[in-house]
Amino acid sequence: MRETQATLTGSCAFSVGGVHTIWLISAILALVCILSVSTSCRQAVAAKGDINIAVAAGPITLDPRLATDAESDKISSLICDGLLGRDDDGGLTPMLADRFERISDTSYRFFLRDGLLFHDGTPLTAEDVVYTFSSIMDGSISSPFRSSFTRVAAIEAESPTVVRLDLKEPFAPFLSYLTRGIVSKKAALAAGASFGTHPVCAGPYKLVRFSPDNVVELEANAAYYGEKPRNARLLFDVIKDDNVRALKLIKGDVDLVQNGIPALIIDGITKSGEIRMKNGDGSVMSYMGMNLTDPILSNKKVRQAIAYAIDRDEIISHRFKGMASKANSILSPANWAYDGELPQYPFDPAKAMQLMDEAGFKDPDGPGPLPRFRLTYKTSTVKERVEIARMIAHQLEKVGISVRVAPYEWATFYRDVRKGNFQIYTLSWVGVSDPDIFHEVCGSSQFPPNGLNRDRYKNAEVDALVEQGRTTMDEGERKKIYSRVQQIVFDDLPYVPLWYEKNVVLYRKGLEGVRVRPDASYRVFMDVGKK
Amino acid sequence: MLRRYVIRRIIGLLPVMLAVASIVFFLIHAIPGDPVDLILGERALVADRAQLSQRLHLDEPVAVQYGRFMAGLVRGDLGSSITDARPVASLIAERYGATLLLAVCAMFVAVGIAIPAGVFAAARRGSFWDQAAMLAALTGISVPNFWLGPVLILIFSVHLGWLPIEGRDSISSIILPAITLGAALAAMLSRMTRSSMIDEISKDYVVTARAKGVSERGVIYRHALRNALNPVITIVGLQVGTLLAGAIITEKIFNWPGVGMLLLDSISRRDYPVVQGCILVISFAYVIVNALTDCLYRVADPRVKL
Numbered sequence: 015m016r017e018t019q020a021t022l023t024g025s026c027a028f029s030v031g032g033v034h035t036i037w038l039i040s041a042i043l044a045l046v047c048i049l050s051v052s053t054s055c056r057q058a059v060a061a062k063g064d065i066n067i068a069v070a071a072g073p074i075t076l077d078p079r080l081a082t083d084a085e086s087d088k089i090s091s092l093i094c095d096g097l098l099g100r101d102d103d104g105g106l107t108p109m110l111a112d113r114f115e116r117i118s119d120t121s122y123r124f125f126l127r128d129g130l131l132f133h134d135g136t137p138l139t140a141e142d143v144v145y146t147f148s149s150i151m152d153g154s155i156s157s158p159f160r161s162s163f164t165r166v167a168a169i170e171a172e173s174p175t176v177v178r179l180d181l182k183e184p185f186a187p188f189l190s191y192l193t194r195g196i197v198s199k200k201a202a203l204a205a206g207a208s209f210g211t212h213p214v215c216a217g218p219y220k221l222v223r224f225s226p227d228n229v230v231e232l233e234a235n236a237a238y239y240g241e242k243p244r245n246a247r248l249l250f251d252v253i254k255d256d257n258v259r260a261l262k263l264i265k266g267d268v269d270l271v272q273n274g275i276p277a278l279i280i281d282g283i284t285k286s287g288e289i290r291m292k293n294g295d296g297s298v299m300s301y302m303g304m305n306l307t308d309p310i311l312s313n314k315k316v317r318q319a320i321a322y323a324i325d326r327d328e329i330i331s332h333r334f335k336g337m338a339s340k341a342n343s344i345l346s347p348a349n350w351a352y353d354g355e356l357p358q359y360p361f362d363p364a365k366a367m368q369l370m371d372e373a374g375f376k377d378p379d380g381p382g383p384l385p386r387f388r389l390t391y392k393t394s395t396v397k398e399r400v401e402i403a404r405m406i407a408h409q410l411e412k413v414g415i416s417v418r419v420a421p422y423e424w425a426t427f428y429r430d431v432r433k434g435n436f437q438i439y440t441l442s443w444v445g446v447s448d449p450d451i452f453h454e455v456c457g458s459s460q461f462p463p464n465g466l467n468r469d470r471y472k473n474a475e476v477d478a479l480v481e482q483g484r485t486t487m488d489e490g491e492r493k494k495i496y497s498r499v500q501q502i503v504f505d506d507l508p509y510v511p512l513w514y515e516k517n518v519v520l521y522r523k524g525l526e527g528v529r530v531r532p533d534a535s536y537r538v539f540m541d542v543g544k545k
Numbered sequence: 546m547l548r549r550y551v552i553r554r555i556i557g558l559l560p561v562m563l564a565v566a567s568i569v570f571f572l573i574h575a576i577p578g579d580p581v582d583l584i585l586g587e588r589a590l591v592a593d594r595a596q597l598s599q600r601l602h603l604d605e606p607v608a609v610q611y612g613r614f615m616a617g618l619v620r621g622d623l624g625s626s627i628t629d630a631r632p633v634a635s636l637i638a639e640r641y642g643a644t645l646l647l648a649v650c651a652m653f654v655a656v657g658i659a660i661p662a663g664v665f666a667a668a669r670r671g672s673f674w675d676q677a678a679m680l681a682a683l684t685g686i687s688v689p690n691f692w693l694g695p696v697l698i699l700i701f702s703v704h705l706g707w708l709p710i711e712g713r714d715s716i717s718s719i720i721l722p723a724i725t726l727g728a729a730l731a732a733m734l735s736r737m738t739r740s741s742m743i744d745e746i747s748k749d750y751v752v753t754a755r756a757k758g759v760s761e762r763g764v765i766y767r768h769a770l771r772n773a774l775n776p777v778i779t780i781v782g783l784q785v786g787t788l789l790a791g792a793i794i795t796e797k798i799f800n801w802p803g804v805g806m807l808l809l810d811s812i813s814r815r816d817y818p819v820v821q822g823c824i825l826v827i828s829f830a831y832v833i834v835n836a837l838t839d840c841l842y843r844v845a846d847p848r849v850k851l
Contacts (some may be wrong), residue, residue: 074628082586156597158585207630227802227810228712253711254806255798257695262710265703425815426577432587454588463594466587 064247065525065542068259068268072226072252075210077202078195079150079157084444088536089230089250093133094195094215097124097143097177102531102538104297104348104447106189109240110138110196110216111177119184119487120167124192126175131237132198133220140171145199147179162191184485186492187450218243218540228252244527244543263289263520270521270542273534276398277335280520289520293337294530296517297346300442302406302510306470308437310387315373317507320438321359322366323413329405330513333398337518341511343500344443344451348532350489351449353497356504366413377414385416392430392439395421403440432462434470440512445533449496453480456503471508554836565828570614573817573824574607580627580815601627614821623825624818626811633822637804641826643713644803647726647795648788650719654727655734656781660770662731663738663777668765670743678735685732694725694798711800722799726792730784737780741773782838786831 073086078094081087099109111124130138147169150157165188168180181188201214211224218240219232230250234243251268253259260275260283262268275283283289302320304311311317330338342359345352367377375386389410393403400421407417417438422430430436443451454460456476460467476499483495504511517530527541581589581597598604602613617624623633666678701721702710709718745751746769754764793805800806804823811819 082584153593153596156585156593156600158589158593160593161588161590164590210629227806228800253800255695255800258698258711258798258800261695261698261703265706265710267710423812425579425583428582429577429579432582462587463591 063245063544064249065245065270065539065544066249066251066268067539068251068253068262068271068274070252070254070256070259070274072228072250073224073230074226076213076221076224076230077155077197077210078213078215079146079155079159079197080210082158085250087445088534089232090195090213091217092219092232092248092536092539093213093217093221094197095217096193096195098189098192099537100193100447100533100535102529103350104532105350106193109193110143116487117178119485120181122179122189123172124177124179126177127239128175130216130239132201132214132216133235133237134198134201134214135237136198136200137174138196138198138216139174140177141174142199143177143196144169144171145202146194146196149202150194159191159194184487186484186487187448190448190450219248222247226252241540243540245539248539263522266522269525269544270519270528270539272519272530272536273515273517275518275520277333277337277518280335280337280518283520288523290523290525290528291518291520292528292530293516293518295339295346295348295532296515296534297348297446297532298442298444298515298534299341299344299346299446300440300512300515301341301344302512303431303436303439303441303469304507304509305434305437306472306508307434310375310389311437313373313375314506315369316375317510318359319366319369319373319413320410320415321507321510322362322369323410323415324359324406324510324512325361325409326513327361328409329402333402333405334513334515337516338513339516341514342504343511344446344455345449345496345500346446346514346532349446349449351493351496353500355497356500359510363413370414385411386414388416388418389437391417391419392427392436393419393421394424394427396424399440406440431468434462434468442515447533449492449499450480450484452476452496452499452503453484456480456499456508469508471503471506473502473506476502476506551836551840554839558832558836561832562825562829565832566615566618566825567611569821569824569828570611571607573820574610576815579603580817583815584628618825623822626819627816633818636807636819637822637826640802640804640807643801644789644792644796644805646719647722647792647801647803648785650723651725651727651730651788651792651795652781652785654723655730655784658727658731659734660738660774660777662735664742664765664770666735666739667742667746668761675739679739682732682735685728686736688728690725690729691794691798693728694721694795697721697725698798711798713802718799722795722801725798726788726795730788733784734777734780738773738777741776742769745769745773778838782834785838786834789827789830789834 069085071083071085073081073089074083075081075086076090076093078090081090095109097109097111098106101107110126110130112127114122114124116122124143126138126140126143132138147163147166149155150159151163151166153160165181165183165185166179167182170178172178195215195217197209198214202209205212213221218235218238220235222233223229223231229252232248234246253262256276259271260279263271263275264283280291284291304317304320306312326340330336330340340358342356343352347354370386377386378384391403391407393399400419403419403421407419410417431439431441454466456471456473457465457467457480458472458477459465461470462468479495479499483492483499486492486495517532517534519528519530521528524545526543526545529538529541531538580601581594581603585594585597595604602610614624621634625632626636662678662682666675669675698710698721701708708720709715712718751764751769754768792803793809795801796803796805797809804827808820808823811823
């Protein structure tokens with residue numbers, strides 16, 4: 015395009031006036047344009063047998079030690095295996111470590127598989143494991159996961175295939191942190207900050223091309239220790255517009271889209287029979303957060319009234335076209351610690367009004383225009399979020415709560431939620447695997463910036479239980495503890511659980527092996543192939 | 546004469562660019578939202594957050610950050626991206642070609658449709674064709690590009706299969722984005738060309754030319770059109786700047802890897818240096834294109850004194 019700019023600048027020097035000169039300039043520019051396009055192809059066309067997957071956003075980094083956004087985390091999980099992994103039910107499963115032993119409540123020994131190789135052909139040893147976790151812990155790479163490893167007292171390579179980990183105190187959720195991918199020490203030190211775009215790990219795929227705004231291309235790792243991927247390559251095509259993603263699927267330019275097509279248009283897309291759909295329960299829980307320091311919302315009866323006033327069935331039916339199920343806990347029913355005895359808050363406007371009367375917020379003019387009280391409902395500017403907020407606001411207004419929906423650009427909204435500058439808002443909890451999430455979300459020591467207790471919830475019994483849950487190593491005992499936590503939180507209602515969105519995969523009919531996991535992990539793409 | 550004018554314009558641009566740079570810096574820093582929050586997430590340790598703030602110089606007073614920014618700008622250094630540490634200048638350079646290409650092609654679409662349509666309508670003023678052309682122009686102005694883009698994709702890519710849906714894979718990739726972006730401008734320019742042509746056609750010199758036996762084609766193209774083009778060039782010049790800045794929606798629909806997309810992503814990540822860099826480059830382009838437009842007056846009409 016430098017040529018184009020030169021031509022434009024040069025146009026000033028034309029001294030012969032007239033329309034013909036303008037057309038001449040136009041013709042030259044047109045030629046430059048054509049040459050520019052023809053020399054700048056991104057060459058993302060998938061070969062036969064490769065799987066082309068449309069995603070809404072590109073990953074920011076593929077370094078598993080830094081990946082926080084969903085795409086970075088999911089795509090890097092195909093490139094980098096951890097000591098442990100997760101199976102389809104969310105349970106821990108062996109990966110690079112084929113077994114481990116618990117020496118004591120605070121010490122573990124991990125045994126690496128024999129003959130592990132990184133993508134560059136160098137052997138993966140215990141030194142690489144030690145380096146990966148040490149680089150997270152020592153702050154040298156500003157890893158957002160450093161807080162997960164503050165309990166590690168020591169980590170050492172006892173032999174090339176044995177790693178010992180000692181904790182400062184018993185910490186039951188710790189094993190779940192060991193699913194983070196292991197990186198090549200040699201490659202990471204050599205690449206420095208650019209490791210995120212040139213990761214060298216030992217996962218089922220290796221990176222071929224990384225253009226975060228365009229395409230990420232992975233190639234099956236022939237030296238992978240586990241079951242080999244069914245396809246030769248995965249191409250993640252970054253398509254930011256919902257409609258265009260759907261159109262590319264219809265045309266056959268992409269083979270598969272997971273959770274990337276609005277529920278409202280799914281029926282229209284699948285009608286022809288060319289596009290198939292699979293869906294399954296998801297673990298992402300949407301909720302309405304409430305500021306418990308607010309004079310109105312600090313009243314439990316008001317919070318419960320809000321829960322009774324929201325008609326979730328209507329929203330699930332109309333907004334999600336049935337692709338969601340009602341939630342009653344942060345944990346999804348697929349989680350091992352989920353309490354199956356938990357009830358739901360049914361849609362009951364009469365009960366909602368009764369509770370608000372009891373709380374002292376009587377309707378000043380009955381069915382008249384005056385509200386019981388007014389609330390501001392903050393949300394992001396994402397279209398779907400705003401639409402849902404308006405539906406909920408409308409439902410709350412029917413029981414006498416005046417709601418002003420206030421959409422904010424994401425960073426502003428997020429900052430306000432963290433600072434407690436809100437009354438009510440809606441967000442989702444993503445990637446919840448261990449019930450220790452209750453410590454972060456409900457522990458009174460976890461008000462931001464120290465943790466995730468955005469709603470400023472305090473309950474001494476919950477505080478004690480979540481601490482107990484962290485140091486109890488027996489899974490059965492932990493389940494009992496977290497059942498009690500879920501019951502208390504359900505009653506106290508610092509936030510209203512709304513729904514678990516289903517994971518929905520739309521794919522071309524020639525594909526086989528398509529399935530969905532509750533955590534929407536991309537590991538399932540390893541089994542996808544073409545007939 | 547022209548050279549002296551260009552030099553004078555370039556010198557005049559410097560304070561404008563300085564003011565633009567300052568406004569951009571303070572506006573970006575006035576917007577709420579902490580990049581550290583977005584980079585490290587909620588689970589980060591307080592100490593790590595402080596360390597990252599320090600590393601990114603976000604803990605310094607705004608005046609100090611401003612001084613650092615302006616000093617870098619003078620050296621041609623736009624800083625580095627907060628999210629991936631790459632130089633902002635190279636991030637923009639990678640994408641600027643795509644944005645410029647889209648803007649220029651959209652302008653070709655607009656001018657290529659608008660001038661013949663405007664001339665045609667003016668020459669047949671009041672006829673069915675005049676009304677049809679102006680109805681098409683009204684439609685073009687009224688249709689938003691977030692609607693037009695997907696509709697064009699549906700027709701030409703999905704149903705007819707003639708053109709790619711998105712991306713930048715072949716020469717034909719530019720056609721739909723250029724039409725989408727250029728349609729509204731084509732509509733506006735055609736109305737302007739028509740009214741400008743009607744003004745010229747009614748002037749005495751045109752009557753004289755006709756009386757002297759000049760052909761209608763000669764009257765229209767050699768005499769009236771040349772004089773009618775000046776206001777059109779003004780609008781084209783202004784709109785090139787707007788196209789460079791306003792292609793964000795079209796870039797998103799067609800996954801066009803331009804500066805607009807980079808800007809959009811960087812705003813959501815609070816990547817201050819990249820946002821500043823993008824806005825500066827877009828602003829500077831706008832200012833430069835306006836200066837070039839002034840030069841083009843002279844090309845179109847040698848009587849214009851600069």
